[in-house]
Amino acid sequence: MDRKIHLEIIYENNLDTDKFARMLDNKSQSYKFYWLEAILRLIIEMEGDLSFDQIINEMICDAWHTVTHYHLRLGPTVNGKSENFLEHAINVLNEHARDELSQNPSREELLLAINKNDDKLKNDKYRLTDYVPYKLLYPFLDDEGLTYLRKDQRGRLIAYMEQLTDEENLFYRIIDGSGLWKKVRVNNNWRKLIFDNYSVITSWIKYNKVQFLQDRNPGVPGIIYKISPESDNVRRLEKARDLWKTAVQITGQPIRDIYTGEKLNVERFDLDHFVPRSYIANDELWNLTPMSKNLNSSKNNKLPPWDKYFKGFAEYQFYLYQLIFAIEDTHGNTAFQNKFEKCRRYNLNSIWASESLYIKGNTEEQFINILEHNLKPVYDAAKLQGYDLWRL
Structure with a gap:
């Protein structure tokens, strides 16, 4: 070139x-x-x-x-x-x-x-x-x-x-x-x-x-x-937040923080990047989880210990996945999937996630294995790059 x-x-x-x-x-x-x-x-x-x-x-x-x-x-x-x-x-x-x-x-x-x-x-x-x-x-x-x-x-x-x-x-x-x-x-x-x-x-x-x-x-x-400071307006979290809020509206179940187990205020929660956004440079749905605002500020630019938190993170990701494909309206369409499709444009660009993870029919074991297979190398690479571990 x-x-x-x-x-x-x-x-x-x-x-x-x-x-x-x-x-x-x-x-x-x-x-x-x-x-x-x-x-x-x-x-x-x-x-x-x-x-x-x-x-x-x-x-x-x-x-x-x-x-x-x-x-x-x-x-x-x-x-x-x-x-x-x-x-x-x-x-x-x-x-x-x-x-x-x-x-x-x-x-x-x-x-x-x-x-x-x-x-x-x-x-x-x-x-x-x-x-x-x-x-x-x-x-x-x-x-x-x-x-x-x-x-x-x-x-x-x-x-x-x-x-x-x-x-x-x-x-x-x-x-x-x-x-x-x-x-x-x-x-x-x-x-x-x-x-x-x-x-x-x-x-x-x-x-x-x-x-x-x-x-x-x-x-x-x-x-x-x-190579320059990131502007907040480049982040694309609005549709992903709306997806989690819709989960509350449809199921009646509160959303929770995977790190503490605490229930979160549906109007006042953050979306945390499991692998820091400063490393992964995107807002992909498979790397996002609800978190309290104060705790998110504490975690900041650090990695959560994998062995301690990945299982809970993956299970909550599967919970969201189930809602996308399991709740049908009277027309046979997935009501929750309509919100998911709006989220897809900004928060689901990885080919592996579109073609293997967020497809109908994955069991919990299959879903978690696919997520771990693709997320763990990214996590390990961030750790090698010098990202510190976060201690709750």
Whole structure:
């Protein structure tokens, strides 16, 4: 598949977009994506030069949810440990600012926490500036510049860049300074192109980043949904909630919480994802169970112990399954199934569930075996990805 960026607008200064696209070549870590995205986002918001420190703070904000909420790895591991300085910086921040950050912190909250804990992040920040700010410019450099880059002669490379003019169309120059206070000065011609094509360029970076992260997190579903904070309006739980409420109306039996056995208020209950939604990235009916709101907040982003809770979860899933196919009205149709069909569009997209689980005729043993066969590998994969166990 072609991963290059194609822009239809032709600028009088003849910017070479092929060189721009090649900036994302030869990546062993995810730094290039986050560094470039941070620069683009910041130049849209502000004028003037950008310090290394500003850019790295933006990188931490951008990757925070991906690392802490979705447990994705941003690069390869060495000797079984994370060698990714961006990932490590986020984990350090999360450790020291846990009590200061909300469950879904905004960029402003994260920036405040970064500034407050800046001394603890300094080492990772410095390491993030070792190579990426310079190597990102590789496609734009001539033989002289490449010589300095290959020999890691940063001072000479910076002096060389200072002699260049905007007409030579280097994407940005690095302005000499002390450590994290070195600055990036984006070429005015490239700045204009980015302003005019911002959505196209950022979508192209996102596409490449998703490809990279999927390779580093094989088997993890829904990577594309895990590179930015999830909006509540993407969740599709209304029809599934209505299905459980209809179960109460039809049977006269209350719904209950499988974790505590307690009866739930039909107007005030949550639907819990047995395997956290942040891992499974969907609202499939076979992974949902009624739960009290307070307890759901406590469980949050954790896995329930399988041996303790799966049997009760599966039996309650079968209870719902029976209602779908067992209660018939005077016309011979399944009254409850009408509600189920409305739910199917949003909450039943897995082929195995449609073709094997939610079909008429399964015994309880068959139903539970099919559910376990398909859910247990997902559960185990989430556990391997670093999801903690929840203790009631």
